Amino acid sequence: MSVHPQSARYDAIVIGGGHNGLTAAAYLAKAGRKVLVLERRHVLGGAACSEELYPGFTFSVCSYVVSLLRPHIIRELQLARHGLEIIPLDCSFLPLPDGDSLARWSDGERTRREVARFSRSDSERLSEFGLTMTKLCRFAKRIIDSPAPDPASLAPRELLKLLRLGRTMKDDPTDLRWLNFKLLTMSAADFLGLWFESDVLKAPMSVSGIIGTFLGVRSPGTAYVLLHHYLGEIDGAFRAWGFSKGGTGGISLAIARSARAFGAEVLEQSGVAKVLMHDGKASGVVLENGDTVHARVVISSVDPNRTFLRLVGEQYLDDEFAGQIRRYKLRGSSGKVNLALDRLPEFSCRPGDGPHLYGDIAIAPSIDYLERAYDEAKYGDFSRRPYINVVIPSLVDPSVAPPGKHVMSCFVQYAPYDIKEGPSHWPRRREAFGDAVVDTLAEYIPGLKDSILYRQVLTPWDLEQEFGLTEGNIFHGELSQEQLLFLRPVAGWAHYRTPIDGLWVCGSGTHPGGGIMGSPGELAAKTMLAAKAL
Amino acid sequence: MPVPTPFHPRTSDLCHSLLWKEWSRYYAVCSYDTCHEREYFALRHAAGLIDVSPLFKADLRGPDAAALLSLVTVRDLRKLRSGRVTYLCWCDDDGKVVDDGTVTRLAERHFRLTGNGPLYAWLARYSDGFDVKIEDTTETYGALALQGPLSRAILAEVAGNGIEKLRFFGSTSGTIGGVPVGITRTGYTGDLGYEVWVARDDALQVWDRLIAAGRAFRLQPVGLDAMDVTRIEAGFVLCGVDYFPAHHCLLDSRKSSPYEIGLGWAVNLDREPFVGQRALRDELERGPAWSMAGLEYDWNDYEALFESYGLPPQVRSAAWRDAVPVYDLRRRQIGQATSGAWSPLLKKNLALATLKSGHARPGTRVQVEVTVEYERRTIGATVVRTPFFNPPRKKA
Numbered sequence: 001m002s003v004h005p006q007s008a009r010y011d012a013i014v015i016g017g018g019h020n021g022l023t024a025a026a027y028l029a030k031a032g033r034k035v036l037v038l039e040r041r042h043v044l045g046g047a048a049c050s051e052e053l054y055p056g057f058t059f060s061v062c063s064y065v066v067s068l069l070r071p072h073i074i075r076e077l078q079l080a081r082h083g084l085e086i087i088p089l090d091c092s093f094l095p096l097p098d099g100d101s102l103a104r105w106s107d108g109e110r111t112r113r114e115v116a117r118f119s120r121s122d123s124e125r126l127s128e129f130g131l132t133m134t135k136l137c138r139f140a141k142r143i144i145d146s147p148a149p150d151p152a153s154l155a156p157r158e159l160l161k162l163l164r165l166g167r168t169m170k171d172d173p174t175d176l177r178w179l180n181f182k183l184l185t186m187s188a189a190d191f192l193g194l195w196f197e198s199d200v201l202k203a204p205m206s207v208s209g210i211i212g213t214f215l216g217v218r219s220p221g222t223a224y225v226l227l228h229h230y231l232g233e234i235d236g237a238f239r240a241w242g243f244s245k246g247g248t249g250g251i252s253l254a255i256a257r258s259a260r261a262f263g264a265e266v267l268e269q270s271g272v273a274k275v276l277m278h279d280g281k282a283s284g285v286v287l288e289n290g291d292t293v294h295a296r297v298v299i300s301s302v303d304p305n306r307t308f309l310r311l312v313g314e315q316y317l318d319d320e321f322a323g324q325i326r327r328y329k330l331r332g333s334s335g336k337v338n339l340a341l342d343r344l345p346e347f348s349c350r351p352g353d354g355p356h357l358y359g360d361i362a363i364a365p366s367i368d369y370l371e372r373a374y375d376e377a378k379y380g381d382f383s384r385r386p387y388i389n390v391v392i393p394s395l396v397d398p399s400v401a402p403p404g405k406h407v408m409s410c411f412v413q414y415a416p417y418d419i420k421e422g423p424s425h426w427p428r429r430r431e432a433f434g435d436a437v438v439d440t441l442a443e444y445i446p447g448l449k450d451s452i453l454y455r456q457v458l459t460p461w462d463l464e465q466e467f468g469l470t471e472g473n474i475f476h477g478e479l480s481q482e483q484l485l486f487l488r489p490v491a492g493w494a495h496y497r498t499p500i501d502g503l504w505v506c507g508s509g510t511h512p513g514g515g516i517m518g519s520p521g522e523l524a525a526k527t528m529l530a531a532k533a534l
Numbered sequence: 535m536p537v538p539t540p541f542h543p544r545t546s547d548l549c550h551s552l553l554w555k556e557w558s559r560y561y562a563v564c565s566y567d568t569c570h571e572r573e574y575f576a577l578r579h580a581a582g583l584i585d586v587s588p589l590f591k592a593d594l595r596g597p598d599a600a601a602l603l604s605l606v607t608v609r610d611l612r613k614l615r616s617g618r619v620t621y622l623c624w625c626d627d628d629g630k631v632v633d634d635g636t637v638t639r640l641a642e643r644h645f646r647l648t649g650n651g652p653l654y655a656w657l658a659r660y661s662d663g664f665d666v667k668i669e670d671t672t673e674t675y676g677a678l679a680l681q682g683p684l685s686r687a688i689l690a691e692v693a694g695n696g697i698e699k700l701r702f703f704g705s706t707s708g709t710i711g712g713v714p715v716g717i718t719r720t721g722y723t724g725d726l727g728y729e730v731w732v733a734r735d736d737a738l739q740v741w742d743r744l745i746a747a748g749r750a751f752r753l754q755p756v757g758l759d760a761m762d763v764t765r766i767e768a769g770f771v772l773c774g775v776d777y778f779p780a781h782h783c784l785l786d787s788r789k790s791s792p793y794e795i796g797l798g799w800a801v802n803l804d805r806e807p808f809v810g811q812r813a814l815r816d817e818l819e820r821g822p823a824w825s826m827a828g829l830e831y832d833w834n835d836y837e838a839l840f841e842s843y844g845l846p847p848q849v850r851s852a853a854w855r856d857a858v859p860v861y862d863l864r865r866r867q868i869g870q871a872t873s874g875a876w877s878p879l880l881k882k883n884l885a886l887a888t889l890k891s892g893h894a895r896p897g898t899r900v901q902v903e904v905t906v907e908y909e910r911r912t913i914g915a916t917v918v919r920t921p922f923f924n925p926p927r928k929k930a
Contacts, residue, residue, distance in 0.1 A: 085876070110535050120654045121654060122655075124652035131783075332827075
């Protein structure tokens, strides 16, 4: 601890050293403000962190791939100079239970040939689908790169923003505009069904629509989340995903280096216990060790629930607002299993090393399989046969494992926070959940169990306890329609300001939402600077 | 990653240059020598053998095959007689061209469609209610283009009598080297020529027989570079170069109607409904905004321009497809030249251009961009009718 509360007076204190908190801090520091970032854990990055949990093996503990990180943030914060390196994923691999498999490559012709084995029509319509999604992305990109306009507002500024947004659609043909609205209301499975007939495409593609939500691929509204994941770009190409060198913590560390270079102070092991309130106004924070630090403004990058109900306290909020925050849906639905392996996993459907392993690997053999996994979760169980998204980053970034050894990161859905015994019973079910994941994978990788050197299982409960993600929601709140855009986190408070004077929010629980985007942090900082809040 | 065509064992042995490219996911030879010139002259003076297997192919069988093809393409194929081939294009609902290719009526109820892009999904989306079986035969058949003035003589040796009688855009079947083949009098060189269609397992026998018989006629294996020069001489547009398939265009302005790419003649407008009919009718009434035109560069201008840099005139030996702007005489851009080539036969610098309709009349004087020593300049050019090269033997 090197904060000396009496000696320092800050323009802004950022609660939480995740990538959004660091991004906000970097932008404010760049604008000449004196900024302090306080992180509770011993490593920076929040859910975008890398840790060596087993000697020689570095895990991207939570978040594991990146694509949404906005290119202009990379430029404006000079992240490449500060060590950001992103290695593109070349392949999406789908092993199937019957011994078949499908690999989708960045090479479109190669993909078409693979898909044609299952459906010739689907194989030929892939490029049309890609073109339509690119067109939709062009529109959505404008939405995520600026604060969300409020269509319910009659303020001229909001109306003007809406008008401007509408004009960007004016050159689009009517059917594309219709499709935009369909996207907002359809299920991911139905939306993909507009193009495709085969489950080998629909299943692995539809899962993008459910990640981080407590919904199934057949639930209405999930099509939008599909686009949210399609929007990711690397060097201008949509739908490009990549590994950060050294794990996703590498991104956070690059942002932290940028923030520090601009003059921000960033402290680990400095948990915030309370927002310091003075005359109903936020005037600083009280640390877990009892120290107080004062600042002109406090910016919280933790989720809305934790910010308002725990760090501020309901006594400072009016009923209506507190109610909305209480009802804000978190409902974590996913877990994470990280494995250290003493050899490369071998899939029985495509044995041996090969480029099909260098990207992401989906255990999502059919729409029914995914919906069945959701069925179990709806009634308070984790899925016995879950959707698993596997990556083996050590194949393209050898710095994360000893030579010949590998790290395997498994994102798992569904693991509902509210299991039927109650969330606090998760620690007792943790290993059973881990076993379900490894058993599922072992059906495709027969030698997996013998090659595991170390296993880390993170349930939604662990994500809450260790990473402060309330109810274990990886996006600080579901990306469902009623919690997006001008409704995120709460209608009327979507522009990073809060009902508490001097308190701002900049986490994934604000527009445009979760994923390693940096946009909430960036937009919050820019909004504060424009409002001369500090 | 490309895959080999059925003729790959032979073409790869002969391709000493190692100059290959990807053509619709297949490996294709650019030129067997490091320069394609010898192959070009073989096409125009003797004969060339080109592996065109990567063309997409679909076979349609059934009583409604003609009706389905008439619905999805711009032509009324019920009128196409058995043993005849026709060239056509197909459009989306907005009358914008999706692809172009040929249709062969192999039998009363059996048609084969070829195209530059995948065909199956496009046919399948309209085929509900039609009694027709659609089969993608791209991988089933290998195809060879035997092109050039001596192609008929070679084919007569290997495929027997009757070939002489096969008329321009006719189709027949026969055997080569004991192997059953389909033969059409078609091609992409604008010359006398044939295309031979063979089951992939029999492909090498046909290749060997043609090469052996062709030796006396100076038949050469020919790559895509030489064919590209000849197709420009012939004034044939290339999908993806001179126009873009409508369902792959991010911008509407990139799409073209058949009238705008010189395929208006292929449209049978007044008949039962077909895909794009209404839009095409409206467009014809309105007048198409763009026209495909041939350009001949002014050689004196060209030479003088290079002379002003102290250089002899330089022409690229290969055809080019990096588009350059075309201006009217008042320096307003009126379109673009999308591909072009120096014609060694005509001794002319040729280009295919998309021009605003008012500027595409033959004889119109325009300016085209030419880059010399990294500097962008313009020289004069004249709009001319295509084909630039149209020998009587093509149809004889």
